[in-house]
Every structure is written in C-alpha cells, then in structure tokens.
Amino acid sequence: MRLATVLTPITDEFLQLAAQCGVTDVVDxxxxxxxxxxxxxxxxxxxxxxxxxxxxxYLPFExxxxxxxxGTELEAMKTLIRQMxxxxxxxxxxxxxxxxxxxRTSLDAPERGGxxxxxxxxxxxxKAISLTHDGASPDEVAAKSDxxxxxxxxxDNLERFLNELLPVAEDAGVYLSMHxxxxxxxxxxxxxxxxxxxENFERLVALAPSPHxxxxxxxxxxxxxxxDIPEAIRRLGKSINYVHFRDIRGTKESFVETFHDNGPxxxxxxxxxxxxxxFDGPIRPDHVPQLVGEDEGExxxxxxxxxxxxxxxxxxxxxTK
Numbered sequence: 623m624r625l626a627t628v629l630t631p632i633t634d635e636f637l638q639l640a641a642q643c644g645v646t647d648v649v650d651x652x653x654x655x656x657x658x659x660x661x662x663x664x665x666x667x668x669x670x671x672x673x674x675x676x677x678x679x680y681l682p683f684e685x686x687x688x689x690x691x692x693g694t695e696l697e698a699m700k701t702l703i704r705q706m707x708x709x710x711x712x713x714x715x716x717x718x719x720x721x722x723x724x725x726r727t728s729l730d731a732p733e734r735g736g737x738x739x740x741x742x743x744x745x746x747x748x749k750a751i752s753l754t755h756d757g758a759s760p761d762e763v764a765a766k767s768d769x770x771x772x773x774x775x776x777x778d779n780l781e782r783f784l785n786e787l788l789p790v791a792e793d794a795g796v797y798l799s800m801h802x803x804x805x806x807x808x809x810x811x812x813x814x815x816x817x818x819x820x821e822n823f824e825r826l827v828a829l830a831p832s833p834h835x836x837x838x839x840x841x842x843x844x845x846x847x848x849x850d851i852p853e854a855i856r857r858l859g860k861s862i863n864y865v866h867f868r869d870i871r872g873t874k875e876s877f878v879e880t881f882h883d884n885g886p887x888x889x890x891x892x893x894x895x896x897x898x899x900x901f902d903g904p905i906r907p908d909h910v911p912q913l914v915g916e917d918e919g920e921x922x923x924x925x926x927x928x929x930x931x932x933x934x935x936x937x938x939x940x941x942t943k
Contacts, residue, residue, distance in 0.1 A: 623896060623939055625932065626675065626904035630923040632663070637670040639925070643932040647904040649676040649715075655698065657705040664709055675904050676799075676864060677706060678715035687720040688771055689779045696783075700790045707794025713864050713904065714791070715838045717801040718780055720771055721813045722752040724804040729921040731878040737911035739879035740921050742805050752811075773814045780816070784830040791834045799836050799864040800826055802843035805874045818874075820849050820857065827861045836863035841892065842909060846874040851887050852895035859899045866908035867935060879909050879922070882931045893938040907931030 626647035629636040640648070648667045653659035664674040682698040685691040706714060717723070729751065731741035771779075784798075791798055803810075806818030816822055823837055839862045844854050855862065869885025870877040883889065896905070910927030912919055919925075 623902055624673075624675070624904045625935060625939070626906035627928060627932070628678070628906060628908075628923065629925075630920050632666070636925060637667065637672065639929065640932070641670045641672055643929060644936050645672065645932060647673050647675040647906075649678050649904070649906060650674055652677055652680040652682070652702060655701065657708065660705055660709050660711065664711070674709075674711050676713040676715055677702070677711055681714075681716055683716070683783075684720075686783055687718055687776070687779060689775060696786055699787060703787065703790050703794050703796050706796045712795065713797050713799050715799045715801055715864055717803070718776060718817050719803050719810070719815065720776065722811055725752050725810055726921075727751065728878075733879070733911050734881055734884055737881070737913050737927070738917075738921070739911045740909065741878035742876065744805075744807070744875040747811075771813055773808075773816050776814055776816045780826070781829055784835060788830050788832055788834055792832065797834050797836050797863045799838040801838040801866070802840050802847070804840070804843045804846065805877070806843055806847045807874060819847060820844070820854050823858060823861070827858075833860075835861075837861045838864045838866060840866035840868070840908065841887065842866065842868035842870045842879065845870050845885070845887055846872075846877055848873065852891045855892065855895035855901075856899060862896075862899065862901055863903050865896065865901070865903070865905035867905055867931070868908040868910075879911070881911055881927075882907060882934050889934075889938060890941065893942045897942050905935070907935060 624647045625645050626649055627640050627645045628649040650663050653663060667674045683695045686695050726740040727743050727746040728741040730738045733739045800817060803815040803818045807815055837858055841851055844851060869880045869882060869887045871880050871885055872878060907928055909922040910931055912924045913926040916924040916926055
C-alpha cells in the first residue's frame with residue numbers, strides 16, 4: 623500500500639508536510655484540457671519526492687451521466703485518459719452521482735474535542751449542500767436540477783461510458799476507479815443513484831470485465847451502506863485499485879463523519895483485509911475533521927486533521943505487515 627493524499631490547496635508547505643509525514647502519492651484534480659497543466663503539477667509534486675498517481679474531481683462528464691452528451695464530454699474524457707497515460711498518472715477516480723457530488727446537510731457537526739465534521743440527515747434533505755468536485759458552478763448544477771433520470775437509464779449510460787472509455791484506458795495504461803454514491807440512497811434531489819449497494823459494485827465489475835475497470839473503496843460510503851467493511855473488501859478483492867480511508871457513525875439516512883480512529887469500524891481489521899486481498903495501491907485519508915484554527919477551510923479537506931490521519935494510517939499499515 624502507498625500512503626496518498628489530496629491537498630487543498632496544493633502548496634509548497636502542504637507538499638513538504640505530506641512528505642515529512644511519510645506520504646508517497648498525491649491526488650490532484652483535473653486541471654483542464656491541456657496536458658501541460660498536468661505535467662507542470664507532476665513536476666511540482668515530484669520536486670518533493672512524491673508521485674502524482676491519481677486524478678480525481680473536476681471531470682468534464684456530467685452530461686454523460688445524464689445521457690445528454692453530444693460527444694464533446696466523451697472526447698474530453700478520452701483525451702484526459704490519453705494525457706494521463708502520456709504523463710504516467712495511472713488512476714482516474716470518478717463517480718456516477720448525477721447532478722450532484724457528495725451531499726451533506728450539516729458542515730459543523732461536533733466531534734472529539736470540539737472538532738467539526740460534516741453530517742447528513744434525510745429529514746433535512748431540503749437543506750442539502752452539494753460539495754461538488756466536478757468543476758460545475760452552482761448555476762450549472764441548478765440548470766440540470768430538472769433532469770430526471772432513472773436507475774435503468776443510469777446503468778445504460780454507465781455501460782456506454784465504459785464501452786467507450788475502457789479501450790482507451792487499456793491502451794493508455796490507466797485504471798478507472800468508481801467511487802460510491804455519498805450518501806448511498808436510491809434517490810437524491812430527485813435523481814436516481816445506482817452505486818449504492820455492494821452488489822451493484824459487483825455488477826459494475828461484471829459489466830465490463832477488465833483489470834482497468836475498478837473500484838475506489840471509500841470506506842465511509844460503504845459504512846453508510848451498512849456492510850461489514852473487511853468482508854466487503856474481501857468480496858471486491860482485486861477490483862479495488864484505490865482507497866478512501868474514513869469512517870462514519872450512523873446510517874445512510876442519518877450519519878456524521880468521525881476521526882479516523884473514533885468510529886465504529888474496526889480499522890485494524892480493515893487494514894488487514896487490504897493486506898489479505900493483495901491491495902498495493904494508493905490509500906488516502908478522506909473527509910477529515912476541521913480542527914481548531916481551520917474554520918475558514920474547506921469542510922472535510924483541511925490540513926491538521928489530515929496530518930493526524932497520516933500518522934494513524936502509517937501505524938496501521940506497519941502493524942499489519
């Protein structure tokens with residue numbers, strides 16, 4: 623396993639802190655249609671002895687999910703994958719949440735010592751906040767708010783997406799990594815969801831059998847689904863090519879994030895399960911608590927909580943060798 627991180631923002635200070643804490647891999651957002659932006663980011667990251675290994679977020683494919691792409695987004699995604707292959711960036715993480723990204727109804731739920739975490743309560747869904755990482759502006763998201771889509775249509779759109787992109791990914795040496803829905807409900811803001819059950823991830827893998835059609839195992843999302851996390855890791859096995867390490871307390875209808883060591887999941891057993899299935903890819907802390915002095919930061923993505931998570935994760939990785 624390789625300890626990875628997203629940095630928001632990516633700065634010299636944060637890169638140095640990550641390197642000092644034993645991080646080896648960095649996750650970056652899609653930086654647009656020109657490969658030079660990706661190569662510049664890669665050179666910057668490598669100057670700290672780190673590796674750019676994942677592109678995740680700000681992907682140009684919202685219309686693909688909704689089935690209304692005129693071919694523009696499909697070509698943009700193919701270009702991105704080819705550029706990743708040329709740049710030597712092996713993993714593309716994406717999700718199939720149409721119209722939104724991860725959704726929360728609270729950004730300041732209390733955790734240990736007064737730290738703040740995000741939470742979701744279905745009863746407050748009318749106040750839901752989409753914490754989008756797809757690059758869409760609020761106006762663009764609102765413009766698609768009337769786009770109703772069914773589960774069957776989403777599966778059809780996903781199959782077309784994979785049929786088009788997997789051959790390109792295989793040629794480029796890039797591995798696609800599907801992230802679960804968050805929260806994993808059947809419907810959010812009037813739109814169906816499909817990546818919300820363990821069985822659906824098995825269906826995803828069977829839909830297009832290829833080592834390049836894989837899973838981003840987001841522990842928090844699978845905990846929201848209600849599965850036994852170590853057992854789910856073993857069921858998906860070699861399909862897991864990227865991991866988001868986090869935990870929640872509650873159910874998919876009502877939950878809060880936790881410190882990585884303060885939730886109900888047995889994190890030692892979880893890390894051992896990754897060892898048992900032979901997972902050796904990037905694993906990063908996700909949705910960290912906001913600690914004192916970080917009130918102005920992006921909820922779930924501030925730095926102090928991430929520093930704590932690095933140490934905790936390194937300890938688990940070493941303990942399960």
